[in-house]
Each structure stands twice: as structure tokens, then as C-alpha cells.
Amino acid sequence: MNIGIVGAGNVATHLVKGLVKAGVNVPFVYSRTLASAQVLTAHLPSGTATSSPDLRSLPYCDVYLLSVPDQVLPTLLPQLRFPEGAIVAHTSGTQPLELLASLPNVATGVFYPLQTFSKEKELDWRRVPICVEASTQKAEEALTQLGQKISEQVVLMQGTDRRQLHVAAVFACNFTNHLWGVAQEVLKTADLPFNLLEPLVQETVQKAFQFPPFAVQTGPAVRGDASTIQAHLQLLQHQPQYRALYQTLTESIQTVHEKPPFSEKQA
Amino acid sequence: MNIGIVGAGNVATHLVKGLVKAGVNVPFVYSRTLASAQVLTAHLPSGTATSSPDLRSLPYCDVYLLSVPDQVLPTLLPQLRFPEGAIVAHTSGTQPLELLASLPNVATGVFYPLQTFSKEKELDWRRVPICVEASTQKAEEALTQLGQKISEQVVLMQGTDRRQLHVAAVFACNFTNHLWGVAQEVLKTADLPFNLLEPLVQETVQKAFQFPPFAVQTGPAVRGDASTIQAHLQLLQHQPQYRALYQTLTESIQTVHEKPPFSEKQA
DSSP: OEEEEEOOSHHHHHHHHHHHHTTOEEEEEEOSSHHHHHHHHTTSSSOEEEOOSBGGGSOOOSEEEEOSOTTTHHHHGGGOBOOTTOEEEEOOSSSOGGGGTTSTTOEEEEEEEOSOOOTTSOOOGGGOOEEEEESSHHHHHHHHHHHHHHOSOEEEOOHHHHHHHHHHHIIIIIIHHHHHHHHHHHHHTTTOOGGGGHHHHHHHHHHHHHSOGGGGOOSHHHHTOHHHHHHHHHHTTTOHHHHHHHHHHHHHHHHHHOOOHHHHHHO | OEEEEEOOSHHHHHHHHHHHHTTOEEEEEEOSSHHHHHHHHTTSSSOEEEOOSBGGGSOOOSEEEEOSOTTTHHHHGGGOBOOTTOEEEEOOSSSOGGGGTTSTTOEEEEEEEOSOOOTTSOOOGGGOOEEEEESSHHHHHHHHHHHHHHOSOEEEOOHHHHHHHHHHHIIIIIIHHHHHHHHHHHHHTTTOOGGGGHHHHHHHHHHHHHSOGGGGOOSHHHHTOHHHHHHHHHHTTTOHHHHHHHHHHHHHHHHHHSOOHHHHHHO
16 A cells, blocks of 8 residues: 655644554655655665655555645645545544545545644554545545554544534643643742642542543532632733633633522522 | 531541541531531531531531632621631642631631542542642641641642632543533534543543643644645534534644744754
8 A cells, every 4th residue: 555645734743653663565655845745755675755745656546635724725736736546534533525526537535644743753653543434435435444553543524524523622621721721830930849739630530531521520610619729810810821711611611510400499 | 627617518528428438537527508408418437417607516526628609708707607626638639728717716728639629520539649738837737747647648839820720621521521512512413422532531631630731732733734624624514613612622733733943943
């Protein structure tokens, strides 16, 4: 199986590393910036970097994976030329499969790895769920097979479900990471190291996947501990952005955990 | 060392279990509700449950740990009678040491375990940082020694720092747990299981403690990917509470990662 990579960002970088590690042949990496493609081909046993969008002049690939920012796809797609009969799949959590429908004489697909990718951090692909969708049965099988070469968890998933998953991932990953950044900033005002919080965070994660998170919610908001909440808001007075976040999240917790009116009447 | 426990909530429950496991003697548990105290003494090799606030009539303890809700402390404290010369410490992240100053003829302290406690979840006390503060050198040493019996990490910490730590813990634990609950609710609309997100969340945690979280922020907000953000807000239109959270957190990420005005001018 030959896999062509289009893109040279975080996802493309980790894809290249993961595919090479799994023994998959990657004959080339395309990027609009040749130098970026060259950075990735350095990871390949052998492979060409290219910035020319006519991919037909390069070795034939069974699958072309498009790992470029969502906003770049619509302008890039009309420029790319793929060989007849290939499978072209994007790796976006949000974009529909149909976005690729205009590509002539190819089968299309989605190959969405549910993970957060940073170039500076090595990644264990075995534990990355890969969500696959395709325009033909054959393409679905090929993408599933490709996914299974690098991951233990390949899931067939329609676009509507994948988009919900992507929204959930933003809450579960991007937003929580932001809150850890805020926690670090709050600790800095007391010269305390961030890693003091690591056992707490790990316990919170363990608990959230052992019980439904809402069922094991702790803290002043769910306790209705108004005096602690007031004290915390007071402490955050010189960090108005974090103070507003504290307030919004406290209210959100209290809305979720509020007993409905009828039960108050019954009590 | 004899330790008396005042309270029967989540923290008291885990304290009793942790102390017993470490071989520390706990002669009694006090709770305003006798039945609650009895639930905890069931964990003790031998020990009395009591709801009588005169603790002088019970076996002498070197340290009395007060694990009751913050709002209960001010009304409970004037009722409790401790033997002369004992150490009385509360376990609150927010309350000052000075709250205990009115207790006659005892040394006072704080013994704050930085962790999230749920009765349904077993806990590894070895990895729980314990923050200690005390009114006398001797009390500080005793509380440190007690902490070291159950945990590998005992930290001396002033009240002002402890309060900042507590605020940071609310962001790092309570608020992130809430977001995982929201993620689970979002997944439910697509009948997807929450554990699909587990590798993503674990990678996010690993990364956040390996690099500063703000430095490894990913997702549509930090990329300035307006079309994905709009698509997500659209998908959340029937869950207005989560939609508002999405918007607030997206704005907060963009505020943190925005280049300051002067650098825009330089660009």
C-alpha cells in the first residue's frame, strides 16, 4: 500500500511518523511550501518532497491523505490532480465527505484521527481512534485496513456523528487544556509549581471515565458553597478574564446540577 | 499517634481509610449525625462513633482533624471541646488558620489534601500533596509527620498561597470535569460512547504537564478557524447552555493567544 501525504502541519507530521513506523510506504509529501514538505520527507526511508499540485507525475499511491487546515481545502482541491482510480481522503473532523465529491475519477473518504497533535510531543498511534467514512465499499475497506496498520481502534462513522464527536473533542481537550493554562497562571501569582496539580488532574480524569463526569462533580459550585465562590472571585479580582471564566463555569455547573422546580416543591 | 476525626463527608471518609491503611490509630469519629459517624467507624479496627461535641470524654488524641464543610465550621467550632495541649487542624483549602484561633489551650493547624474526593472511588493517598500550616513549630512538625505517614508529598504552605492553590484546583479539576460531562452529553446526541475520548483526554493531560498548557494549545479557537467555530456553534444550537460555554471558552482562548496590538503593527 502506497500512501501520499498532502500537507505538512501537525497532523501530517504525525501521520508520516506513524505510517513509517508501521512499515507503510510513503513515496512523497506534498506541501505548497517545498521546504515544509522536505522537513517531513526527512522522516522517510525514501520519498520525494513536492510543491507541484499535479500528483500524477509522482509514484502512484493507493490512498492520498489530505491533512491541510479546513479553510485551505476549498482553494487547494481544484488545483490538485490525482491519478484515476485512487482513494482521496481528508483528515478533518468537521468537513463533510461531500467536499471531495468534485474530484474526478477517484473514490473519496474521510480518515479522521481523534487526537491532539503537537509537533513537539511524540504520540502513540496505537491508542488513537480513527474514524473512517468513504464513498465506496472498496474505499471504506482500504481506509479501514490502513487505519488498522497504525491504530487499534478504527471506527466507521457518518459525517453527522463525526461532527458531534469533533465538538465534544473541543470541550474535552481544547477547552480543558485552556483551563489548565489558567490554573498555571493562577499558581504563578503564588510562585507555586504547576505539577503540584498533576495527581489531582490524573485522579479527576480517572474518575470521569470510571463514572459519568456529572455524577462525580465536586467543588464549591456543585456544593452550593457560596462563601468559597465569593472568596475565589475576590482572589481573582486582578485577573478579570479568569474571574469571568470562573463565574461562567460555576453557573454552568449549578445549572446542570440544580434540582428541577418540581422537586423543590416536593421537598 | 492518635488521630480524632471530626466530620463524616467525602474527605473524612478517605482520611479514615488512608490513616487506617497507614497503621495510624483513630480512636473515634465525631459527626453531628451519629449514624454518619458509625458508617466511618465501621472502617476502623476499633473506634467509637460519637455525636457529643465534648471530645474530652473520649480517648486523648494528639491531632484532631476537622473535615466538615466550610460553612459548617463557624457554627460547629464554639460547640466542640478539645483536651488541653492537643493540635486541632482543619482540612479546608480556603479557610484561614486564624479561624481556629478562638479555640482555648490548643495548638492549631491546617492539613489540606489537594485532591478530589468521591466516596465511590478508591484513592491512592501516596500521591496526594498535603499542604500543612500550623500555629506552632511543634504542631507543624506533628502535622508534617502525620502527612508523611500517608503521602509522599507534604508541603509547608501559608494560607495566602493555599487559597491560590485552591482556586487553581477548581479550574484544573472541578471545571474540567464539568467540561467532560458536557462532552459526554454532546456525544449522546450522536449515540457515541464517552470512552472514545479517553485517549484524547489522556494525551491532553500528558502534554499539559510536559509543556506549559498555553504553549501546546490546539483546536479551532487558537487556529482562528472561524468556519469550524461557526459550524460548531450551529451544531450546539439546541443546547444553548453548552453553546454559551463554547463561545466563552473560545473567546478566552483567543484573548490569551492574541498577539498584543504592538506586534500587529510591527507585522
